[in-house]
Amino acid sequence: MKVEGAWPITPLGVSRIFVILGYSLMIAGLILQVHIGKLVWVGVTLLALSGGRGIEVKEDGLVLKYLFWRVKIPFEEIKEVMLANELREAKLFRYNWKDAGLVVLLFIITLIKAPWREFPLLFLWIFVIYVAYFLYLFVPIYKIWEDFGKIFLGIVVLLPIFSALVGENPVLGVFLGIVFLVFIVFWTRFDYIIVNTAGKGIIVIGCPDGKKLSKCLWVLKMKLEGVRPSNFSGIPLMIAIFSLVLILGAMELSYWWMWTVGWIFIFASWGLSAKIENKTLILKYAFGLLPIKLKGEDIEEVLVLNRLEKGVLLRHFPGIGIAYMGVLVYALYRYFALPENLLPGYYVGVVALIVFSSSILISMAVPLGKTSHKLLITAAISIAGASLLWIKSHEVELIPMIVILAMIALWTVYDIDTEDYIVLKTKKGKYLLTSNAPRDKVEKAIKGIMEVLIDD
Secondary structure, three states: OEEOOOEEOOOOOHHHHHHHHHHHHHHHHHHHOOOHHHHHHHHHHHHHHHOOOEEEEOOOEEEEEOOOOEEEEEHHHEEEEEEHHHOOOOOHHHHOHHHHHHHHHHHHHHHHHOOOOOOHHHHHHHHHHHHHHHHHHHOOHHHHHHOHHHHHHHHHHHHHHHHHHOOOOHHHHHHHHHHHHHHHHHHHOOEEEEEEEOOOOEEEEEEOOHHHHHHHHHHHHOEOOOOEEOOOOHHHHHHHHHHHHHHHHHHHHOOHHHHHHHHHHHHHHOOOEEEEEOOEEEEEEHHHOEEEEEEHHHEEEEEEHHHOOOOOHHHHOHHHHHHHHHHHHHHHHHHHHOOOOOOHHHHHHHHHHHHHHHHHHHHHHOOOOOHHHHHHHHHHHHHHHHHHHHHHOOOOOHHHHHHHHHHHHHHHHHHHHHOEEEEEEEOOEEEEEEEOOOHHHHHHHHHHHHHHHOOO
8 A cells, every 4th residue: 555645754764874875075175175065965865765655564464665775664573663753752863863853953054164155045045944853853743833923923023133233135034934934835735654663663754644644553553462263153152162062071981181172272262363454453363373353344343242231241242151051051960970980080070070161151241359258159059169069079188179179160250350441343253352451451452443434
């Protein structure tokens, strides 16, 4: 995607060499007072060749176009995108000081070395342009427009007086004031985007519509930190159900390979990460080998269950409830089918399935936020599980195992209830994103998903 009217202000690669060489030639000419005209002309030509020509946003990065070369910035290297026009203390000199410093140095040497008395008109004209440029560099852009009336009055009053002091007609001062205003309006009418990168430092980009470009860059490269997709629907749910079948089959048939493969599929069904690329939300499963892509037009609604009064997981994802209900039914059947006084290991596994499956079902059936209620119910289920275990086997050695089982069940329910849940309603079905990250990261993730919904 080509961004109309945008261009890189910060020179990179060959452009940086041209800038340094151009300013060096002009400074050398002024200091040595040898071939000033030629050196200044060559320096200006190099600066003109070094300028940026355009910006292009691709799926994997930002491309900065110069005259005969391009510089690519991968999205992975972009750490931050800011709109300078909206930052109250954003002075462009802070972000572009390497090149602006050369301008300041050239101005100081020009004031000292240039024969101003022989060309006072040229001196005034260049001086006014420099002052406008320094105002643009050292004063926040919002402040320039906020105090534009004061700046205008100051220029109208001061420049005619200044022109008279150097022996020129005050009318010339009015003309120079117009020149000043033209340059300051030209430089500040654009939006300036500050792109902080890992590999190439800070890059300044000029753009007619900075809000649109900065939002575009932010959305295209955004990774939803601290957020991962859940296996509550779609292909991941099928993988999870298949893994449960293998694990239960291993318990029934005592095939350890089924047990191992089942747990591998369980891990594969869990979401690995979520990120946004090119206006597409990508959910990665199966150790990153199974990406599910949701385009902006596919997402119909975004719900944050934790903010709903009746945010119940089973209402949105009944499939996972059916899967856990199947596990509970099998575990109860298995428990009652086992005879008494077998080795304790036969009963512990079955009771563990009963406790965990019923606790998770209760946790997903009760609205989020009612943590204390869920913990009390889980404690009651754990006590019931201990009673079931005691009925089948009166081994005292099982008491520590029962306590550990209860603690794990309580921790699992607490962990489920304290996570944030984002439900995506799409044309392909519903998807669930979970996060136990700090709330600011969750808010950022929700904002990123909402940005995908906006058609620019």
